[in-house]
Amino acid sequence: MTNRLTTIISLIGAPGSGKGTYGSMLASRMNRCTFLSVGDVLREYSEQSESMSKTLQSGDLVDDTFVNDAVLQRLVQLSSQTSQDGRILILDGFPRNQAQTVLLSKWPRELQKIMALHFDVPDDICITKLLGRRKCTICNGSFNINGVDANGFYMPPILPSDGSCPTKCNREIDWKRRDDDTEETIRNRMNIYHEQTEPVLEYWLNRNSLLTFVPFNGVDDIDVISDKVGNALRGQFK
Ligand SMILES: [Zn+2]
Numbered sequence: 001m002t003n004r005l006t007t008i009i010s011l012i013g014a015p016g017s018g019k020g021t022y023g024s025m026l027a028s029r030m031n032r033c034t035f036l037s038v039g040d041v042l043r044e045y046s047e048q049s050e051s052m053s054k055t056l057q058s059g060d061l062v063d064d065t066f067v068n069d070a071v072l073q074r075l076v077q078l079s080s081q082t083s084q085d086g087r088i089l090i091l092d093g094f095p096r097n098q099a100q101t102v103l104l105s106k107w108p109r110e111l112q113k114i115m116a117l118h119f120d121v122p123d124d125i126c127i128t129k130l131l132g133r134r135k136c137t138i139c140n141g142s143f144n145i146n147g148v149d150a151n152g153f154y155m156p157p158i159l160p161s162d163g164s165c166p167t168k169c170n171r172e173i174d175w176k177r178r179d180d181d182t183e184e185t186i187r188n189r190m191n192i193y194h195e196q197t198e199p200v201l202e203y204w205l206n207r208n209s210l211l212t213f214v215p216f217n218g219v220d221d222i223d224v225i226s227d228k229v230g231n232a233l234r235g236q237f238k
Contacts, residue, residue, distance in 0.1 A: 006113050007088045007233065010095065012201060013119035015189040016126030016133075018155075018215060021142075022119065023090045025222045026229060030088055034078055038093030041070050057180050058188065067094060068103040075111065088233075097196040101203045115232060116204040117225075118212040123190055125153055130186050132157065134175035143175060148218075155218030 009026075013019035020037055027035035042062055046053040055062055071094050078089070095101045104114075125148050132146025144158040159171075169175070180189075204210035211232050215221045 006110060008111055008114040009088065009090045009229065010114060010116045010204075011090065011092045011119070012116050012197065012204075014121060014123065014126045014193045015186065016128075016130035017119040017121040018129065018218060019117075019119045020092050021219060022215065022222065022225055023092045025219065026226055027088075027090050029222070029226050030230075033088040033090060035090045036071075036074060036078070036092065038067065038071055038091065038096075041074055042067070045070065058185065064097065064099045064103060067096075068100060072107065095200055095203075098199055098203070101200055115209040115211065116201075117229060118201060118204075118210060120212055120214045121153070122151065125150070125155075126190070127186060129155065130181055131183070133178065133181055134171070135178060136169050136171075136175050138169035138174045141169075143171075145171070145175075152216050153218075154216065158219070 009023075011019040011023050020039075023037075024035045027033045039056075042052065042056060046056050052062065071091070075089065079087075095104045128146050128148055129144060132144040134143045134145060135141075136143065139160075141160060142158070143160065147157045148155040201210060211228060213221075213225055213228065215225070
């Protein structure tokens with residue numbers, strides 16, 4: 001492991017909280033910052049393994065050591081692709097349970113500058129957004145056909161702006177749900193989040209490395225989020 005990837009920001013939030021969206025937006029706004037979705041890494045593996053594919057579709061968690069090794073391997077890859085020091089890596093989906101925090105604490109010392117960013121969104125709002133997620137098979141765009149306007153949260157649907165789609169894709173035909181976005185799987189993932197992932201917040205609290213944010217305005221809050229993260233990084237990791 002080289003000394004090139006130094007700061008890791010772990011995203012925590014219920015499925016549907018938007019953490020992946022905020023994470024990739026943050027990465028594009030920050031210097032020398034890369035976004036890594038553990039779910040995407042595992043889906044790549046599942047293309048080669050039927051049992052992995054079944055586990056992911058059921059919403060159950062994958063073996064902790066396997067996930068840990070897969071994430072670390074990708075970190076080494078990313079680190080060998082850059083010659084820059086002081087990089088920031090935004091990690092979506094690790095650690096997801098207490099056992100994974102134990103594995104994380106054994107990571108190489110170069111990767112120990114870490115903090116967590118927690119997106120605190122009520123379950124019913126997460127479920128509405130999850131059921132609205134669509135991926136376009138033509139233009140590869142990510143959209144959300146469901147909007148939320150309740151309890152102070154205001155998140156309009158995420159649709160392509162007029163005329164912005166060069167492929168003229170058709171939302172009725174070309175926009176697909178992810179295989180694991182069924183109602184049953186969503187409920188299962190929500191339960192696992194509360195039972196297994198939420199307790200991880202304490203790990204970060206105890207290290208004084210937890211930043212919690214309530215994204216009342218969805219993606220419109222990205223400026224506030226990136227200011228908060230910038231301040232935290234400057235204050236904590238000088
Ligand atoms: Zn499209």
